[in-house]
Amino acid sequence: MADPIAHQRRGLLFVLSSPSGAGKSTIARMLVEADGGIAHSVSATTRPKRPGEVDGIHYHFVDDAAFDRLVTEDAFLEWAHVFGRRYGTLRAEVKAKLAAGRDVLLDIDWQGTQKLKAVDPDIVRVFVLPPSMAELERRLRRRATDSDEVIAGRMARAANEISHWAEYDYVLINEDAAACAEHVHAILKAERLKASRRVGLVEFVRRMAG
Numbered sequence: 001m002a003d004p005i006a007h008q009r010r011g012l013l014f015v016l017s018s019p020s021g022a023g024k025s026t027i028a029r030m031l032v033e034a035d036g037g038i039a040h041s042v043s044a045t046t047r048p049k050r051p052g053e054v055d056g057i058h059y060h061f062v063d064d065a066a067f068d069r070l071v072t073e074d075a076f077l078e079w080a081h082v083f084g085r086r087y088g089t090l091r092a093e094v095k096a097k098l099a100a101g102r103d104v105l106l107d108i109d110w111q112g113t114q115k116l117k118a119v120d121p122d123i124v125r126v127f128v129l130p131p132s133m134a135e136l137e138r139r140l141r142r143r144a145t146d147s148d149e150v151i152a153g154r155m156a157r158a159a160n161e162i163s164h165w166a167e168y169d170y171v172l173i174n175e176d177a178a179a180c181a182e183h184v185h186a187i188l189k190a191e192r193l194k195a196s197r198r199v200g201l202v203e204f205v206r207r208m209a210g
C-alpha cells in the first residue's frame with residue numbers, strides 16, 4: 001500500500017554540482033524525466049546562449065543591466081561569478097516550484113551551494129565526479145573543437161570545482177550516466193522520507209497509535 005502521508009512534507013532543494021564535462025546535465029535530465037515530482041530551477045545568466053539552448057528552458061538569458069536590476073531587487077537566492085559570467089538562482093523560480101508541490105533541482109556550482117547552505121541548512125547536496133582527470137579531458141575534447149589552451153583552462157576550472165567535493169552530502173563517480181542517475185534518484189527518494197521533513201508524521205502517529 002502507498003504511504004498515506006507521502007505528500008505531507010516540505011519540498012526539497014536538491015543541489016547537483018560537478019565540473020563541466022562530468023555528465024551533470026545528462027544526469028539532471030534523466031532524473032527529471034524519471035521523476036515527475038522534481039523540477040529544474042531555471043537560473044538567470046549573463047552568458048550568451050549556446051546553439052540549441054532555449055530562453056526560459058535552459059536559462060533566463062539576461063544582459064548585465066538586467067542582472068544588476070535583479071540583484072538590486074533581491075531576486076536571487078544566491079548568485080555567483082562562474083567563468084567570468086554571472087549566474088543566479090531566482091527566488092521566484094524556486095518558490096513557484098515548491099508551491100506547486102514539487103522538489104527543486106538546482107544545477108549550481110560550489111559557490112552557489114555554499115551560499116544556499118548558509119540561508120537554508122536543509123538542502124541536499126550531491127556532487128558528481130568524473131572517473132579520472134584523463135577521462136574528463138577526453139570528454140571535454142570530444143564535445144568541442146577548442147584549442148589546447150581553452151581545454152587547459154577548462155581543466156583548471158574543473159580541478160577547482162572538484163576541490164570542493166568534501167562540502168557535499170553525497171559524492172558519486174560517473175562511470176555510466178544511467179547508473180549514476182539511478183543513484184541520484186535513490187538519494188532523492190530516501191531524502192523525501194526523512195522524518196524531519198514529514199510534516200504530517202506527528203499527527204499520523206498520534207491518530208494511528210490512538
Ligand code: 5GP
Binds near residue numbers: 044087
Ligand atoms: P554552463 O554555462 O556550462 O551552463 O554552466 C556553468 C556553471 O555554472 C555550471 O557549473 C553550473 O552548475 C553553474 N551554474 C548554473 N546556474 C547557476 C546558478 O544559478 N548559480 C550558480 N552559483 N551557479 C550556476
